């Protein structure tokens with residue numbers, strides 16, 4: 266079982282009465298990887314996560330955690346998982362330190378100095394009352410709660426929303442350390458730059474369905490290139506001419522001295538086609554995750 270994925274879903278489907286939740290979601294997260302789960306509001310990230318954790322019961326499909334059927338394995342799995350929910354609801358009558366102490370007891374954490382260490386790193390005051398905490402500070406409490414028992418798997422639903430840039434970067438540092446200690450991390454995010462920086466694999470969800478599921482490098486290199494063309498002085502090309510000369514060009518925009526856009530297809534074909542044009546210069550580069558994401562969202566692509 267050691268080599269089986271730590272987290273796996275198969276055709277996971279969950280609807281809310283007549284409204285769509287998620288449809289046929291297949292995910293596979295290997296031991297030790299940081300896996301990013303992205304999609305806009307309402308795409309189905311939280312529904313997927315809550316179904317994986319057994320907080321929602323699926324209409325159909327399977328969830329395996331550590332190779333076990335999660336839907337019937339129950340509580341003992343929870344000791345091995347740390348979870349940060351997107352919505353935070355706390356009993357407001359406690360102080361931060363008391364709540365973290367309670368969580369540590371619940372998860373049978375022996376060395377409670379870990380609470381102080383994480384609170385110092387994330388700059389969280391343990392004497393403040395939960396009800397007085399800002400959204401960002403509440404998020405820190407949830408992050409520390411998820412980390413206290415050193416879980417093998419961290420499932421984080423938009424963990425950085427509400428954190429300021431300094432705290433976000435401390436949090437990324439912590440995630441990398443968790444990965445080094447052997448933890449597997451699955452997290453949803455709207456912040457594409459953080460997914461790009463941290464994750465080795467990424468899945469994109471759109472309207473309840475996974476539309477892309479691949480390695481980050483593969484996603485960035487194989488399918489799309491960003492290009493910039495400089496025309497010689499006094500020369501210009503129309504969009505139609507360029508599209509005809511280089512089939513596969515997308516999102517073309519023309520400016521005074523040249524053109525730019527995305528290209529989908531074989532890069533060698535693009536270079537061959539461009540070399541037929543009297544260009545002054547041409548630059549090809551890998552697009553950022555944001556562009557890839559926008560391409561999949563704005564375009565008609567709906568396959569993995």
Ligand SMILES: Nc1ncnc2c1ncn2[C@@H]1O[C@H](COP(=O)(O)OP(=O)(O)OP(=O)(O)O)[C@@H](O)[C@H]1O
Nearest residue numbers: 281284285286304305306307308309310311312313
């Ligand atoms: N309790 C609910 N009752 C009815 N519909 C729901 C419920 N929760 C979610 N949905 C619907 O399911 C779909 C997926 O929602 P979900 O919260 O999983 O998306 P999300 O990707 O997490 O969005 P966000 O980024 O805004 O958190 C949406 O169409 C949403 O309206």
